[in-house]
Amino acid sequence: MEKIIEEDIKNGFSIKKIKFRFPPEPNGFLHIGHIKAICLNFELSQKYKSSINLRFDDTNPIGENRNFIDSIKEDILFLGFHWDHESYASDYFHQLYKWAIKLIKENKAYVDDQSQSIIQLQRKNPFEIGIYSNYRTRSIEENLFLFEKMKNGFFGEGSCVLRAKINMSSSNMNMRDPIMYRILRKKHHRTKYQWCIYPTYDWTHGLCDYIEQISHSLCSLEFENRRPLYNWYLDQIYIDNKEKIRPKQIEFSRLNLSHTITSKRKIQYLIKKKVISYWDDPRILTISGLRRKGYTSVALKNFIHQIGITKRNNIIDISFLEFWVRKHLNKIAYRVMVVLNPIQLIIDNYPSDTTEWVETENNPENSNFGNRKIPFSKFLYIEKDDFLEKEKKNFFRLCIGKEVRLKNAYIIKANSVIKNNEGKIKKIHCTYDPKSKYEKKNKIEEKGRVKTTLHWVSIKHSFPININLYKPLFLFFLHYFLLQNLLL
Known part of the structure; x- marks a missing residue:
């Protein structure tokens, strides 16, 4: 141009x-x-x-x-x-x-x-x-x-x-x-x-x-x-x-992205059939939907600048868009620890009447964001998917008899579990190593002791939040192909 x-x-x-x-x-x-x-x-x-x-x-x-x-x-x-x-x-x-x-x-x-x-x-x-x-x-x-x-x-x-x-x-x-x-x-x-x-x-x-x-x-x-x-x-x-x-x-050339639709007529069809809620549904790539999904204007413009302006039509993989969004968000987003699917973790040898405040960075990629203190206690939540009772090959998270590090805190070892009447795990009992406290400036040499760091929240200091998780609108290429040709 x-x-x-x-x-x-x-x-x-x-x-x-x-x-x-x-x-x-x-x-x-x-x-x-x-x-x-x-x-x-x-x-x-x-x-x-x-x-x-x-x-x-x-x-x-x-x-x-x-x-x-x-x-x-x-x-x-x-x-x-x-x-x-x-x-x-x-x-x-x-x-x-x-x-x-x-x-x-x-x-x-x-x-x-x-x-x-x-x-x-x-x-x-x-x-x-x-x-x-x-x-x-x-x-x-x-x-x-x-x-x-x-x-x-x-x-x-x-x-x-x-x-x-x-x-x-x-x-x-x-x-x-x-x-x-x-x-x-x-x-x-x-x-x-x-x-x-x-x-x-x-x-x-x-x-x-x-x-x-x-x-x-x-x-x-x-x-x-x-x-x-x-x-x-x-x-x-x-x-x-x-x-x-x-x-x-x-x-x-137009911007064509894989595994999505941008046709107004087809979006109207999805709204009419109640597949999506409205034009700003985060699962479609309207600007309003992208904004609701957390995409920034800077990331979107960076993506456009990277693909450039040509006269040759081609299809850009949607993962390329997601890459540029992640790249920008990693620079500007404050980090917090959230457990979506919690299971209770009890540290048996940690005092029940103690709250310890551990320090963590607000953004590991930008020191200008500073640090914050987060509470650590005997009773914690971790993700259910971060624990298996019996270890499997290539599973590096927490198992019975295995050690992991809790982010910015201590190394723990799982010892036993408590199950409900249906046989589902309700609680995990573990012990911690008091000498393994994480220190950024003087980090203890773990020498291959642990391979994984888990995020967590203290139960008595936690509070419920609403999380909207949007799965891709087109899980399989066939679904995408059928809708693309549905109204032809």
Whole structure:
């Protein structure tokens, strides 16, 4: 991207006229794929000290609402970016309508009464010449009259559309008389019922870029085939003027991650089927879900910077994202000891009336976080999974007759267990070595005495907490594959 922009500047394009935009559709929450586009646009804006617009592509009243707009703005701010101007495609509905009339008057657009399914069939495929609509030869006067009636609500949904008159023989299917306007009798979140005809994305996007004087329109690679149409629409309204910029569309590859979905349609399906709770469910990779999961904005941006910006589509393993999250959290997170599945540990030779305060670091990777004191006593909790009554091969945690170290405290040895009526272990009795207290500055040489350190909490000083553990949404590749193809 930067090479293209630098080349434009080298060829005489004024750096003062560089301008970017981020144009989400407010019909769902942003996901991790959007982070790539957000970082690209906002960081280029910062580099060239240019302005950037947050423009909502609200051309489809179905499914768009204020809640999605608010969530999008919140996510961008969470990532640490700020826009210079907030706009909406609906701000330009009147101008887009005037330009549509201009095309009709130039015999470059016509009203088609055919259904969407018939129009689609007539387009054929890239290797066949499309079939021209019988309504393509309508007079300019008739098209103007019918388009005005469309605007004024005389026709029902699906009864007719306005199409651009381009080339039904083009190998690029987007150029085969694409639809510019369709009838939707739905309430718009901003314009209410003022309009019953709505412009399509293709008709809107490039022209909004032109209105806002966006110099470089950055979009994902799936829009590469739409670039000729983007330019064709600009050709119809652009006037060669030194004061006016003609936007340039530039594509980059999408961010595809393994074992997850980002399709808004499929996420809506999961919500509808109550597989997930909402758009901010931590098991999906919406920005809100990632934030609830504890992912930081720094980690997410570091991940994006590492994968880079290319024009080659590929699939990034989700473990790479998790690596960068762990790397950042390890630097900034305070450590505490939590036992999720507790079992009682009793140190028989430790005084029952004594509480000893042992020192531990708040973050082993950053001494600036300092240290804290934690209470140690006769009665402790450890994790059930950290104990086996009978030792097994390659199990290095606590067993009967085996020693381990309790983190920042003493070496202990398990001696016996107490079981309930069902034969399940309730308590572990052990003894500790008073001379084995952990000291960071003068650590006792253990000489292979223990191989494992266990975390623990003192029972009388502990308190219950709520822990939300989220398993992966797709445990097996088959589940992922089935959902990816479920709605095709």
